[in-house]
Amino acid sequence: QVQLVESGGGLVKPGGSLRLSCAASGFTFSDSYMNWIRQAPGSGLEWLSYISGSSSDTNYADSVKGRFTISRDNAKNSLYLQMDSLRAEDTAVYYCVRHARLAAYWGQGTLVTVSS
Amino acid sequence: DVVMTQSPLSLPVTLGQSASISCRPSQSIVYSDGNTYLNWFQQRPGQSPRRLIYKVSNRDSGVPDRFSGSGSGTDFTLKISRVEAEDVGVYYCMQGTHWPWTFGQGTKVDIK
Numbered sequence: 001q002v003q004l005v006e007s008g009g010g011l012v013k014p015g016g017s018l019r020l021s022c023a024a025s026g027f028t029f030s031d032s033y034m035n036w037i038r039q040a041p042g043s044g045l046e047w048l049s050y051i052s053g054s055s056s057d058t059n060y061a062d063s064v065k066g067r068f069t070i071s072r073d074n075a076k077n078s079l080y081l082q083m084d085s086l087r088a089e090d091t092a093v094y095y096c097v098r099h100a101r102l103a104a105y106w107g108q109g110t111l112v113t114v115s116s
Numbered sequence: 117d118v119v120m121t122q123s124p125l126s127l128p129v130t131l132g133q134s135a136s137i138s139c140r141p142s143q144s145i146v147y148s149d150g151n152t153y154l155n156w157f158q159q160r161p162g163q164s165p166r167r168l169i170y171k172v173s174n175r176d177s178g179v180p181d182r183f184s185g186s187g188s189g190t191d192f193t194l195k196i197s198r199v200e201a202e203d204v205g206v207y208y209c210m211q212g213t214h215w216p217w218t219f220g221q222g223t224k225v226d227i228k
Binding site: 044045046047059061062095100101102103104105106107108109 | 147153155157164165166167170171176208210212213215216217218219220221222
């Protein structure tokens, strides 16, 4: 069965950096578009970024463009999100999600807290 | 960006009764491939979102047939027939047609 396990969250100061990882299993990772979606505490959902199986196609929400970078390592069945210049408003649970446009499978999420 | 407007935002329901949630995109969400990427998600308290319905009306595997999706154009509906206690949570619609893909604000369903 499909499993997505995020890691790398934690407490970071404003202006700092963090790298999230997502370990995927149960499907052909290299064939799948992958995504990062976040949910601020008590708030709704925001789609941040997607990446194609070959990494040739990526896109970002305006709120993170220029600060966050999505990447993947198909040999390791892993998805990443490099987050730089973090702000208080980036505080959220970050989800790794399989499938562009359809969001069929979600991980359990990892909490990122940006605070001094 | 496409704004997804859900109503109501809060929905108290009696066990065994039906419930309907409306979702209205701010523009057409028919993609160039002919598909309408309108999906519905359930988020139970303390859990990750779970997809229930994809492309308007296709129920995911394992989702009870009490859940159904319908609609077209800029008017979509999620219906829950015979609400059960396990249906408590927040329900989101989402469009995957126009980037950035966007979610509705969420509708909180609880039991009266």
